Amino acid sequence: MELPQTAAKSAPPALTSRAGSRKTGQLRNGGLRWALLGPALVVILVTVVYPLASSLITSFRDWRLIYSPTPGAFVGAANYARALTDAGFLNSLRVSGEYMLMSVSLTLLFGLGIALILSKPTPLNIFTRALLIFPFAVAPVLKGYSWRFMLNPDYGVYAKMIGTVIPPLKGYIWLGHEFSALLSIVMSEVWGWAPLFALMFIGALGSIPSETTEAAKVDGATSTQIFFRITLPLLAPVIYIVALLKIISAFKMFDQVAIMTGGGPGDSTQTLYFYVYQVAFRNLDMGYASAVSYILVAIMGLLAFLYVRVLLRDH
């Protein structure tokens, strides 16, 4: 029963490295402290705290930038009440939820698959591991453009490959149908994130002592049993962190929606983020946009709470 502990300890390397809380020297200078900390705090105050507070106030006002450059009257919680009956908002909430479920599960699945394939340290696998950081470094805009290009039914290379393997899908307009458009955006994200997740999983897999699996093999365990009884439980802490990261990033999906579908067809890929963008910067309805964005803040706050709890538990 000491195995799960080793896994939890060795899980994400960055988190454990911060754990040290040793006694520091007594020469620390109080004046210098604020001189060093001050500038950063001022910048954070201006760039984070000010907009947060300002948005909160605006969310209780009626302020359409088209009519007036100055904020309008306070309307209480009217903007929030409006969100509850706004079909566009409710739709974006549903789209974001669906998108989150699809992208999280597929990214985990692909990431785990890649990690297992590359877990053996052969020269080819080690070379391939080095390639895994590339997709994440690609600007989201470029992810969007390249997938849109490759999925074009007339000249897209992915669309042609799929059409050759599955003839009924020949000429299928991937970004023109509700479900497949969302799936296409999901895939562009899976491509970006799964290799990165695989890197994290490979790190965790490496910390599983090979004696454990060897012993299980000797005892007659099949590889399926080894995977579900040993590998997966030992990976659980990493999977947890990584899934949370992906859930958070899923609620921030904007770039590929803007590039690949513009929210369409219809409003089928209108994520929460994209919806707020439209209300704020197309309709210039700042009061309502602030309210909707604060609902997003509430969702993120909940996720942040979970993330911090996981993080602190590891300390």
Place this chain on the structure above:
Amino acid sequence: MTTLDTLPTSTPKRVPLRRRLEDGAGTLATLAVIFFVMFPLVWMVLTAFKTEVDAFSTKVFFQPTLDNFRAIFSEPTSLGSHIWISALVACLTVAITVPLGAAAAYVLARHRFRGRESLSLIILITQFIPAVVVAIPFFTLFRSAGLIDTPIALVIIYLSFTLPYAIWMLRGFFDALPVEVEEASFIDGCNELQTLRLVTFPLVMPGILVSAVFAFISAWNEYFFALILTRQNSLTLPIAIQSISGPRGPEWQQLAAAGLIVMVPIMVMSLFIRKYFVEGITVGAVK
């Protein structure tokens, strides 16, 4: 395995065959991974060197051309000026983020004072604030201040996510540094500032470099704020490449060429900090 092979009761031939099959399957699977990871990138690189006719086919072999690069650097796209704006914005962001972040991270890691942990936690939590919430007040503020479409506006807003991120990441690097090193320097008679300059900062140089690269990447690749806050004079690369389209939609071959220019510096940088890449993401790349 080897002991089993030498045993007279086992069938010596079947075991190696099975292993060979497994190895073969493993190699195939690895090749599939390489395909999945690299294909969109390779395709973009190929497209960048294709003529328009070739770009709209799925040819793998073609006569390469540099016309697309020529095209994007001349009118009407003239990507050159946008590269400078992107570089300026990213470098300014790094230049402010790194010193401020390093100083704050040092204090949070080494000084013990009331509220230290809460302050660190608040800084972590700022990573979760969605960009739209920040965008709305700054859009109205910059609009009335006449800062829309200036690099300054972008730098200010980029600091909202690069600085907290850098602080949180650098704190990890300072925490990992044994405090005895600094104490030895105090005993030798250095004061805190001298110790910082001569001992601590040089030792966390890798961390400082990593945070600089991360700040650069996030500013260079940023799309959402740049879309809202720029019009024509300070378009960064991710926005500028949107204008690469002809009468029949995007000119993919030129777009791919421009994409390479956006991509290559970031790829090179991430190779340099490969060792820290994954950690960096876990620490705070919620963005």
